[in-house]
Amino acid sequence: MAGGASRESWAFTVGGERLVLRRDPPGHVIESSRRREFALIEAAAAAGVPVPRVRWCEDDSAVLGTAFFVMDFVPGETIGRRILRDPALAPARAALPEQLAGAAARIHAMPLGALGAEPAAVASPAAAELERYESIYRAIAPDPHPALELGLRWLAARAPRRARQALVHGDFRLGNVIVGPEGLRAVIDWELAHTGDPMEDLGWLCVRSWRFGAEPPVAGLCERERLFAAYERAGGGPVDPAVVRWWEAFGNLKWAVICIMQAQTFLGGVKNVELASLGRRVAEVELELLDLMEE
Amino acid sequence: MQDRPTALELLAAVREFLEADVVPALGGRRRFHALVAANVLGIVERELRSEEEALAAEWRRLAALLGDEGPAPAGTAALRAAVRGLTAALADRIRAGEADAGPFAAAVRAHVRWAVVEKLRVAKGG
Numbered sequence: 001m002a003g004g005a006s007r008e009s010w011a012f013t014v015g016g017e018r019l020v021l022r023r024d025p026p027g028h029v030i031e032s033s034r035r036r037e038f039a040l041i042e043a044a045a046a047a048g049v050p051v052p053r054v055r056w057c058e059d060d061s062a063v064l065g066t067a068f069f070v071m072d073f074v075p076g077e078t079i080g081r082r083i084l085r086d087p088a089l090a091p092a093r094a095a096l097p098e099q100l101a102g103a104a105a106r107i108h109a110m111p112l113g114a115l116g117a118e119p120a121a122v123a124s125p126a127a128a129e130l131e132r133y134e135s136i137y138r139a140i141a142p143d144p145h146p147a148l149e150l151g152l153r154w155l156a157a158r159a160p161r162r163a164r165q166a167l168v169h170g171d172f173r174l175g176n177v178i179v180g181p182e183g184l185r186a187v188i189d190w191e192l193a194h195t196g197d198p199m200e201d202l203g204w205l206c207v208r209s210w211r212f213g214a215e216p217p218v219a220g221l222c223e224r225e226r227l228f229a230a231y232e233r234a235g236g237g238p239v240d241p242a243v244v245r246w247w248e249a250f251g252n253l254k255w256a257v258i259c260i261m262q263a264q265t266f267l268g269g270v271k272n273v274e275l276a277s278l279g280r281r282v283a284e285v286e287l288e289l290l291d292l293m294e295e
Numbered sequence: 296m297q298d299r300p301t302a303l304e305l306l307a308a309v310r311e312f313l314e315a316d317v318v319p320a321l322g323g324r325r326r327f328h329a330l331v332a333a334n335v336l337g338i339v340e341r342e343l344r345s346e347e348e349a350l351a352a353e354w355r356r357l358a359a360l361l362g363d364e365g366p367a368p369a370g371t372a373a374l375r376a377a378v379r380g381l382t383a384a385l386a387d388r389i390r391a392g393e394a395d396a397g398p399f400a401a402a403v404r405a406h407v408r409w410a411v412v413e414k415l416r417v418a419k420g421g
Contacts, residue, residue: 290408
């Protein structure tokens with residue numbers, strides 16, 4: 001199945017049932033656990049988040065080369081660019097802002113225990129996440145990036161000091177949701193879920209790269225105010241737009257670091273042209289970060 | 296001295312073949328990767344077309360910003376190494392807080408924006 005530079009998803013049919021197998025491509029540098037993702041999707045279903053039904057998880061990499069799990073196939077569109085442009089999905093685009101806000105509110109109400117053995121909560125998830133991505137960047141970047149250094153200083157000086165602790169999806173955006181004409185069918189790709197500030201998911205949804213060329217700031221779908229109001233109505237708790245703005249700026253820094261990580265995977269020997277090309281996407285994210293710092 | 300077509304002309308021929316013949320004939324993930332491959336060749340074409348002038352311009356700006364006296368390095372490889380070294384020095388000074396405020400901060404921001412736009416010109420064209 002297309003999409004997703006860091007995991008593979010394979011659709012297949014057995015006994016008339018359409019299923020999806022999700023696994024790590026062998027040799028990948030971004031480590032995460034399929035068992036944990038399997039358990040999270042089960043907990044999300046229990047919390048009322050639309051997700052595919054998960055069936056079976058295999059930890060033994062001897063079976064298929066790497067660990068994997070199997071879930072139901074959910075038909076629909078996942079490519080962000082098409083969700084924003086396909087005429088057949090116009091009703092979905094009208095409904096998605098409220099549906100995404102509702103799904104986010106339900107995710108943020110999930111029990112933290114669903115994450116398994118997570119590090120203890122910290123006073124400032126913002127400072128902690130910034131530190132995490134700075135150390136990844138320091139460990140892997142093959143080139144100096146003055147724009148990211150400016151971003152790191154700017155973000156550190158403005159990191160929100162306190163936050164409500166919640167379960168955060170960590171990659172909540174078009175591309176990681178399945179959409180039918182009526183709207184949101186499933187939230188997928190839970191591998192980056194963690195304990196954090198729920199505003200992180202709202203900020204990430206506003207990152208320019210996830211607008212796929214469309215104008216409106218929230219996922220290319222709507223203005224920020226509409227998302228925030230819908231999130232509060234759905235029981236997600238009060239939204240401070242300045243905090244979401246910080247997470248949006250941080251999201252650009254994080255996406256730049258992820259692009260560098262993907263390019264590093266290529267440089268480490270995984271010969272994939274998409275991973276290679278991501279090294280040259282860093283510049284557009286750096287420019288957006290510089291623009292956000294000017295505001 | 297190599298015969299025509301030049302390296303740039305050969306790259307353009309392969310890119311146009313990918314765009315016109317390969318991409319439309321493929322579907323799914325392979326089509327997407329063929330599109331990415333064509334875009335990557337476009338990046339290489341733009342970089343090769345202007346690399347030495349771009350590096351020389353970046354070196355002049357960095358040397359002025361960081362007060363680095365001396366003649367410009369000759370040749371693409373020496374320029375690349377010098378620009379890399381000065382950019383690393385700039386990154387270290389930003390990290391040390393020297394560009395947090397004041398006139399140096401403004402000059403650094405202007406340079407960094409210029410350098411990012413220069414990277415984008417190659418990465419995206421236009």
